[in-house]
Amino acid sequence: MNKEEKQEPVIVGFFCNWCTSAAADLAGTSRLHYPSSIRPIRVMCSSTVDPVYLLRALQEGADATILGGCHPGDCHYISGNFKARRRVAIVKTVLKSLGFDDTRVRLEWISASEGQKFAQVMNEYTDYIKRRGQSEFKYIDSLGGDSNEQ
Amino acid sequence: MSNEKLREFIKTAMSKGLIGAVMAPTPTETSYTHALITSKRDVDKLVPIAPVMQWNGADMLRRITRLGDAPRKTLAILRPCEARTFKELVKFNQIKPDNIIVLVYDCPGTVHVRDYAKKKIELETLLDEMQSGKISDSVREACKICEYPVPVENVGDVGYGLFGTDDPVFFPLSEKGSEFLSALGITPGERDAEKWVRIHRENRAKWLENERITGGRKGIEDFLSSCLNCHNCKNMCPICFCKECFFEDRTIFEYNPDKYYDWADDKEGIRLPTDKVLFHLGRLVHMGTSCIGCGLCQQACPVDIPLYRLFGIVAHDLQKVFNYTPGITDDPPPVMDFREDELHEFEGLREGGE
Numbered sequence: 001m002n003k004e005e006k007q008e009p010v011i012v013g014f015f016c017n018w019c020t021s022a023a024a025d026l027a028g029t030s031r032l033h034y035p036s037s038i039r040p041i042r043v044m045c046s047s048t049v050d051p052v053y054l055l056r057a058l059q060e061g062a063d064a065t066i067l068g069g070c071h072p073g074d075c076h077y078i079s080g081n082f083k084a085r086r087r088v089a090i091v092k093t094v095l096k097s098l099g100f101d102d103t104r105v106r107l108e109w110i111s112a113s114e115g116q117k118f119a120q121v122m123n124e125y126t127d128y129i130k131r132r133g134q135s136e137f138k139y140i141d142s143l144g145g146d147s148n149e150q
Numbered sequence: 151m152s153n154e155k156l157r158e159f160i161k162t163a164m165s166k167g168l169i170g171a172v173m174a175p176t177p178t179e180t181s182y183t184h185a186l187i188t189s190k191r192d193v194d195k196l197v198p199i200a201p202v203m204q205w206n207g208a209d210m211l212r213r214i215t216r217l218g219d220a221p222r223k224t225l226a227i228l229r230p231c232e233a234r235t236f237k238e239l240v241k242f243n244q245i246k247p248d249n250i251i252v253l254v255y256d257c258p259g260t261v262h263v264r265d266y267a268k269k270k271i272e273l274e275t276l277l278d279e280m281q282s283g284k285i286s287d288s289v290r291e292a293c294k295i296c297e298y299p300v301p302v303e304n305v306g307d308v309g310y311g312l313f314g315t316d317d318p319v320f321f322p323l324s325e326k327g328s329e330f331l332s333a334l335g336i337t338p339g340e341r342d343a344e345k346w347v348r349i350h351r352e353n354r355a356k357w358l359e360n361e362r363i364t365g366g367r368k369g370i371e372d373f374l375s376s377c378l379n380c381h382n383c384k385n386m387c388p389i390c391f392c393k394e395c396f397f398e399d400r401t402i403f404e405y406n407p408d409k410y411y412d413w414a415d416d417k418e419g420i421r422l423p424t425d426k427v428l429f430h431l432g433r434l435v436h437m438g439t440s441c442i443g444c445g446l447c448q449q450a451c452p453v454d455i456p457l458y459r460l461f462g463i464v465a466h467d468l469q470k471v472f473n474y475t476p477g478i479t480d481d482p483p484p485v486m487d488f489r490e491d492e493l494h495e496f497e498g499l500r501e502g503g504e
């Protein structure tokens with residue numbers, strides 16, 4: 001198996017248009033470094049992501065996923081982020097219940113002005129995921145991936 | 151006897167004009183199906199308490215009330231799990247309850263439809279075993295570990311107690327049920343079913359401990375290895391009521407031919423059909439917080455995967471997070487609700503015990 005020794009992990013970010021996506025832009029224009037491991041997807045609100053897509057991203061090879069929304073009280077659609085929090089809680093619980101690593105799904109509130117926080121969270125999470133090694137969920141239902149190595 | 155008394159109950163209610171229809175099981179050659187009857191002359195066709203549950207009766211009520219209240223006042227005779235499903239589907243706006251009276255009874259459990267078709271095990275046998283305080287070996291796995299095998303207050307309207315009494319008793323579960331009984335001139339009776347509940351819960355506790363699917367990828371892939379991806383489990387699940395299931399959306403799950411080959415390159419070979427595990431985990435993510443534990447998913451599985459072990463145990467974990475018991479709790483289902491100040495342990499990065 002080509003192990004791609006300690007390569008950069010892939011982290012799929014579902015970022016709300018009104019906050020975390022703007023924070024990513026701000027981090028960029030402020031020349032704050034954040035790792036290329038983050039693959040951002042702009043969504044209109046954290047609540048628009050069916051939680052199955054978090055699993056889907058992990059299945060398709062992401063080492064982790066991060067959902068970024070507006071701080072509680074600041075959602076442009078009033079309560080989208082509270083619903084998103086319930087969905088993240090559900091996905092993490094299902095993963096944990098079956099013995100998967102639930103830290104590979106992460107929820108963060110990052111406002112448009114928090115370019116600094118954005119860069120920091122992404123750097124830390126990338127390091128963390130790198131340390132965790134390959135995700136067991138990666139390529140689930142295929143002939144490759146971790147559990148087929150033995 | 152327990153069925154005879156119920157038929158009399160129905161006939162009296164019809165004679166008095168309290169109801170215009172009844173939904174309850176009726177026998178077929180090798181099973182039982184739900185039936186809707188509208189006349190007293192058809193009451194004897196009903197076997198209100200059946201030894202088999204082919205479908206979830208609440209699912210039938212969903213169909214009947216699709217466009218609004220039941221057109222005629224309808225008495226629905228449901229098992230406890232069906233009554234909980236009824237309550238859950240009302241909360242999901244899938245059943246209009248106003249013109250329906252639900253009667254729920256102490257449940258002796260049900261035999262798997264396939265077992266019953268091969269060898270009939272009659273209700274009397276199940277009831278005798280129940281009266282002797284023993285959960286029958288013949289009933290389905292979900293029935294052996296049922297958390298609420300008896301009527302519960304505010305889940306349905308009228309209770310029908312069988313456990314520990316030679317003569318079945320009626321008692322009210324709701325205001326509506328109480329009025330119904332008094333209109334029929336029935337004095338509420340009592341019986342003690344505590345033991346029946348307790349032995350099921352003891353079983354359930356052991357089951358939760360022993361049957362959990364663990365081990366991440368290998369655990370779940372092995373568990374589902376013979377799955378045909380037929381979606382029968384979803385089709386029979388009363389909580390999976392979506393008109394168009396996410397997992398049957400061709401725009402999502404039918405791919406360009408090239409995609410399969412690219413995946414095969416990247417993933418060192420792929421299994422076909424794709425997305426089999428994702429279907430089950432995704433379904434759990436969608437409806438697990440409201441799984442009422444009827445076990446019909448498992449009964450529907452043509453290859454005998456003990457699917458309720460997956461759904462029931464993960465659902466147990468999910469429902470604990472939301473402090474929610476579907477079909478019992480009055481709050482809206484977790485997926486329809488939120489609190490502003492909750493679930494902070496799911497925010498940010500919290501490393502587990504590893």
Ligand code: SF4
Pocket residue numbers: 383386387388389390440441442443444445446447448458461462
């Ligand atoms: S998942 Fe299974 S046990 Fe749960 S409600 Fe659906 S059919 Fe019943």
Ligand code: SF4
Pocket residue numbers: 384389390391392394395396397432433436437
């Ligand atoms: S799996 Fe999800 S989308 Fe499909 S019927 Fe069930 S709840 Fe609806």
Ligand code: SF4
Pocket residue numbers: 376377378379380381382383384447450451452453454455457
């Ligand atoms: S009913 Fe059984 S075989 Fe069919 S999809 Fe469900 S688990 Fe798989």
Ligand code: FES
Pocket residue numbers: 016017018019044045046047068069070074075076077078080081
């Ligand atoms: S608009 Fe940002 S989370 Fe809803």
